[in-house]
Amino acid sequence: EVQVVESGGGLVQPGGSLRLSCADSGLTLSSYWVHWVRQAPGKGLVWVSRINTDGSTTTYADSVKGRFTISRDNAKNTLYLQMNSLRVEDTAVYYCARDFHGRDDLWGRGTLVSVSS
Amino acid sequence: QSALTQPASVSGSPGQSIAISCTGTSSDVGRYNYVSWHQQHPGKAPKLLIYDVSMRPSGVSDRFSGSKSGNTASLTISGLQAEDEADYYCSSYTSRTTYVFGGGTKVTVL
Numbered sequence: 001e002v003q004v005v006e007s008g009g010g011l012v013q014p015g016g017s018l019r020l021s022c023a024d025s026g027l028t029l030s031s032y033w034v035h036w037v038r039q040a041p042g043k044g045l046v047w048v049s050r051i052n053t054d055g056s057t058t059t060y061a062d063s064v065k066g067r068f069t070i071s072r073d074n075a076k077n078t079l080y081l082q083m084n085s086l087r088v089e090d091t092a093v094y095y096c097a098r099d100f101h102g103r104d105d106l107w108g109r110g111t112l113v114s115v116s117s
Numbered sequence: 118q119s120a121l122t123q124p125a126s127v128s129g130s131p132g133q134s135i136a137i138s139c140t141g142t143s144s145d146v147g148r149y150n151y152v153s154w155h156q157q158h159p160g161k162a163p164k165l166l167i168y169d170v171s172m173r174p175s176g177v178s179d180r181f182s183g184s185k186s187g188n189t190a191s192l193t194i195s196g197l198q199a200e201d202e203a204d205y206y207c208s209s210y211t212s213r214t215t216y217v218f219g220g221g222t223k224v225t226v227l
Contacts, residue, residue, distance in 0.1 A: 101208070103172065103174045
């Protein structure tokens with residue numbers, strides 16, 4: 001069974017940076033659009049960003065535009081989310097979702113990002 | 118982009134059918150047949166139930182069905198079971214080429 005795995009979360013001070021990574025055990029990630037979705041503690045899901053298969057098209061939610069950058073390295077079957085100028089309100093579990101909204105939609109278990117002084 | 122509107126909670130007895138509504142605008146739900154529904158159990162990753170308004174991915178029970186009318190999409194769970202107790206989220210593609218989720222609905226099996 002293919003699994004998506006996120007990594008790179010942790011505790012960071014406001015204004016700091018983190019880079020999240022996402023890979024899948026079936027080496028299928030390169031064939032799909034991939035999205036990042038976040039969920040603040042006790043709150044609902046919020047869409048963050050997406051990238052197409054070759055990395056030439058990216059889209060962002062207004063709340064992260066200009067601060068977050070999504071990218072991918074298909075040779076490594078890995079997706080990234082570079083998060084800069086982090087704010088307290090960015091605290092959340094960040095999920096990587098392969099083929100979000102498609103029939104092969106598959107999510108990882110998420111990685112927790114905590115922004116606090 | 119405002120979140121789609123879902124009821125905070127819905128409940129039903131085992132065997133009953135329940136419906137969860139998801140109201141958007143003419144810029145998202147009403148404009149595209151790109152509405153999905155995800156189920157999330159506590160502490161778990163979301164799982165896709167429905168995509169493209171009414172399509173069920175392989176492995177999802179046919180007790181789950183989706184529909185849309187105008188700016189409102191709906192998820193119906195038939196033959197409610199204890200394992201269906203979870204949070205449910207709708208989401209839609211938007212005219213800004215982004216995606217928007219609903220606030221989530223907690224389903225309780227009485």
